[in-house]
Amino acid sequence: MRRTALENWICSLEGMAELSRVSLEALQLERLNALLAREKARGGFYSALPAELGSLAELKGLPFTTADDLARRAPSLLLGSMGGVKRIITGATSGTTGASKRVFYTERDIEHTVGLFAAGISELAGPGDAVLVAMPFSGPDGLGELICRAVERLGARGVRAGVMQPLGRLDELLESERPAAYIGMSVPLLSLLRWRSLRGRELVIRRALVSGDACPAGVCREIERLLGSRLFPHYGSREMCLGGAVTCPAHEGMHLRENHIIAEIIGPGGESLPEGERGELVITTIDMEALPLIRYCTGDYTRFLPQCPCGGVTRRIDAVHRLGGDGMEALDSALFALPGLIDYSARREGDRLAISAAGDVDPRAIERLAGRLAGKVSASAEPAGPLFAGFYAGKRRILEGTG
Ligand SMILES: [Zn+2]
The missing domain is CATH 3.30.300.30 (ANL, C-terminal domain)
Incomplete structure (x- = not known):
């Protein structure tokens, strides 16, 4: 099978001719060590950690960073000056209690996210397509605009729908803009498809990337039945600058952008779990300029999947659920x-x-x-x-x- 768009993007961004586990893990260790050395030099939040690790395996010996650390100590986590910060997002994400977490991005962090989005979206939309973007539009560097930037980079056109739009308004957009692809949360998509389907209208949308919320199995199945195509789930969070993992043409799990993220799955006692076992996703965001995190506990529950049928070398995670979900x-x-x-x-x-x-x-x-x-x-x-x-x-x- 051809190399996936994600891996093409990683190769071109990192100047690598070929991607292998060896080259990817060498890049991860180099970036992790660069981060540790910078933290030591600036006396930052992570300055008590060793300045250099001999192998990626040694990462497992370092302490975790929690959502609470992020809420209370974001300024000391911040690498570099506030002057370089392009966007600050404050607010508790779902499932979090207590103080608000603040995350920061630079222009370069945002550019990497747009690159990842473009790679993921290129699996379902191409030049000339219209793409319905049903995500929040909250300013020039908000999620909706970043997605549109990625869509436009592919020669496609973003149709800015936003969230909580009346069904009648979305119905008009479908008629006037004819978007073949959708990017947004899963249930609003199902609502729209059903609403049209029950009126005997053409669905227009053929393919969809779902993100921003869980995609319950029953909802996924029903959307896929109506679309007649498999979904492209995406996983991201604010702590990873909104973009984390994308779906390849094999549609079995999501490939992580491992050039920027080292992922681990841990058990309830903090122990590292092997491939196939479910636990909490822990991320180390190497090469994030504004707010790199070391062993950050995401509160998201998933597992690593074995090597993908697509032949890709980046690791895959299964569907993601919130730890301690409410049902x-x-x-x-x-x-x-x-x-x-x-x-x-x-x-x-x-x-x-x-x-x-x-x-x-x-x-x-x-x-x-x-x-x-x-x-x-x-x-x-x-x-x-x-x-x-x-x-x-x-x-x-x-x-x-x-x-
Ligand atoms: Zn794959």
Whole structure:
């Protein structure tokens, strides 16, 4: 099989003729040691660590960095001056409690992310295509614009949809712009496809890259059935400058950008787990200019997969779940089996789960399916008209209380 777009990008960025485990790991060790030496020299957050490691295996002996460190000590983690910082993102990501984490990027960090995005997107869109970008647009270096920059680099055209758009508005965009590809979260895509499908309309979208939230198995299957093509899941987080791993044409897991990230999977006692075993993903972000992290515990749960059928040498991770998830993924998988369901929200009210649904769906069917997972459930449903804009702007979760 041909080399994947991700690996072509790594080779061209790093000036490597061929990619092998040996060359990739030599690059990782060189970058890790450069980072450790810089930290020692500047007396930075990691200055107590050794200035040089003899092998990548020695990384496993270094302490972890936690989300709490990132929240409390971001300025001391910051490498280089604030003057070079292009973008700061503050805010707790889903599943985090306590102080807000702040992450910083430089122009170069952002450029690398755009390069990774372009490599991942090139597997599903090319010159002349229109791509519906249903991600937040929050300024010139926000996620939506970075994706559009990557799309345009491929000679394709980004259609800036954003999030929480009314279905009627998205419907118009599909008619006027004819996007063959979609980039955004999974459930909003399923909502849109179903809404059109139930009206007997052409779906227009043929391929999709899903990111920004979990992609529950039942939701994935249903989207793939409607699209008639396999999905391209992407994994990224703020701590890795938004881009981490992309799907290759084999559609079996996501390949990591290992020129910038050393990944480990650890067990509950912090021990390193072998390929195939599920645990927490820990990342060391080598070659991030603004905010490199050493052994950062992501709070995301996955496993390494064996070598990919595509023949690529970069390591793959399986689907990613939040550690200690609230059950929303399982609920999504179960409830979207109801063909008329467009979207729903779930709220825990005392000992009862209250579900508000949009779509042509029988509340008793929702209560029956959700009841198998969540005990006492009460459901209501309303039709989803053209003004319906979804229940969740970001990651889906079970809401708390009656608010
Ligand atoms: Zn592959």
